[in-house]
Amino acid sequence: MSNTKSLLTIEDLYASVEEKQILKGLSLDIKPGEVHAIMGPNGAGKSTLGYVLSGRDGYAVDDGSVTLNGEDLFEMETEERARAGLFLAFQYPVEIPGVSNLEFLKASVDAQREARGEDAITSADFLKEAKAACKQVNLPISFLKRGVNEGFSGGEKKRNELMQMLLLKPQLCILDETDSGLDIDALQVVAEGVNSQRSADRSFIVVTHYQRLLDYIKPDFVHVLSDGKIVKSGDASLAHELEAQGYAWLQKEPAEDELEG
Amino acid sequence: MSEWLESAITRAQDVNDWLAPKRANAVELLSNTNWPTRKTEAWRYTPLRSVERSNAKVITDVIGLSPVEVTGLSAIELVFVNGKYDASQLSKILPEGLSISLGQDLEGVQKAEALDVFSTIKPERHLFGLVNDALAQDVIVISVTEGVEITQPIRISSLLSQGAESHTRVQVSLAEGSRLTVIEDVQASGDTLNTAFVEYDIAKKAHLEHYRFALQTGSNVAIGGSHFNLRDHASMHSTIVAFGSDLSRLDTDIIHAGEFADAKLNAMYLLDGKELFDLHATVEHAMPNGTTEENVRCIVADHARAVFNGRIHIHRDAQKTLAELNNRNLLMSNTAEINTKPELEIYADDVRCAHGATVAQIDKQALYYLQTRGVSRSKAQVMLNFGFINELIDLMPNAALAEWIRPVIRERFAQMEVN
Structure with a gap:
């Protein structure tokens, strides 16, 4: 592995929701340009990770540290984390x-x-960029005028998330089960959008339950999250193993160890 | 009885014109009315001190005032200045099928009909409606001929100069299958008192698009009513936008007097400082198969006070009624106050009815979502609060009015944020 400085470093993170411990010693190091997939069964803490990193109310950090570009993430408000590239x-x-998508996007970019x-970008210039982004994610231009996500289908909402990503050009993108509820066409649109944004200085955490998404977004690393911590890491081939085996082995592993022993 | 009401009654007794029988009736009812106190349900949260203390006087001097410019509206302008109708501001040529007259200038059958209709749609229980019956200075009568669609909106502006008292009255009748848009607006300069009542008779299959702007602020007392009578298959779409003042009170009555009538009412109010705004909205479903959809949204800042009373009364014969009343309120400060009371009275057994009222702080999820995009918490709050109202602005059918009112509300909002 190169000596490049880390973009995101998570060390021994413990976090809880309503007094219930969800993350139990999670560690992860992400360097610029890398794509990490996090897979795992329901309830493993996959979504919690995104919420904790973005600073959602009610998600308490009990122990451990996270730095983004060397800065302590937990010292920042939610909006400051976004401005720092998350x-x-x-x-x-x-x-x-009541809040139009365009107004929302402009306020975010501003x-x-x-x-x-x-x-500040002028309204006219921004409109041009927004229209281009809309086109790239295959949403009709009229979606800029509609209320944020209002009455959007599941797939349209996901594409709208992607559009925000295109306009905000973040350094670290966490995709939280972006593939859930998408048909294969929508999945391809989202994957193409993500792939178009891959670059040497932008990193991704792709959180997913299924291996399918990873056929389209090729990860550099795959991690298995179970019961609040990463129990196994590997390259893209690990995703295929998981696809073949499912997640049942996670629960059985200790028992098998005993048998072997 | 208050001195103010006594003086009003005395003044009314001096008026002798074509409305004499109606005025006499109102005076009689007023003489038997108790001046509201805190125990009077209809005025429980809206004390009338500002009326009692008002020094506003009827001003007979001619004062040149003109209504606010609304780009792209190109309305037919009906202007009251200090309660007197200013005919010079009306376009010389009216579209075919539309007639606009001063009640006193009508003749023969038309005059008799106008007199018949006067004060029959507005229920007698409105105290200041009776005051208006008794004291209305000029009464405008508007009618649209059968089957005619008037595309140009009519705007009725009541303009008041400093310290003026005015009582304006309009009655509108839409004949079968006709369509009309009416905008009611009051602009007051301070220390004024006005009552402004409009009655609408909407005949079979006719459609009324209606707006009422009550944007007077400061030391003005503004009390009014818009009252609608819907006949078979008649429909209406009404939008009310209000700021508060020392005392602002609006009563609306929608009467489903025919079958298959459809009413939509969207009201929004934004109050600041020590302002008060009180909306009493009543819907009477007297006949079957009617539909009503009512959305009332309110944001209150600083020490302001909002009152909402939304009553839907479904009579025994009004089977298959669909009625919905939704009232949502946002408080922006600990000292702001909201008094809301949805009332559903249902006497028919085969109806679908829903009502709800919420008083809430801002949606935390939406706030978080905006913050994850880099928007500061305070800016996100402004966006969400504005969005709460903007949703209803989006439903205004008239684009010119929506484009005019949006920045007015935005500016109001920025001011509420500061306080």
């Missing part, structure tokens, strides 16, 4: 009637540009 594509994006000390 992006979470939601499994269930929130509907906000806030991030301002934080970076860049000049």
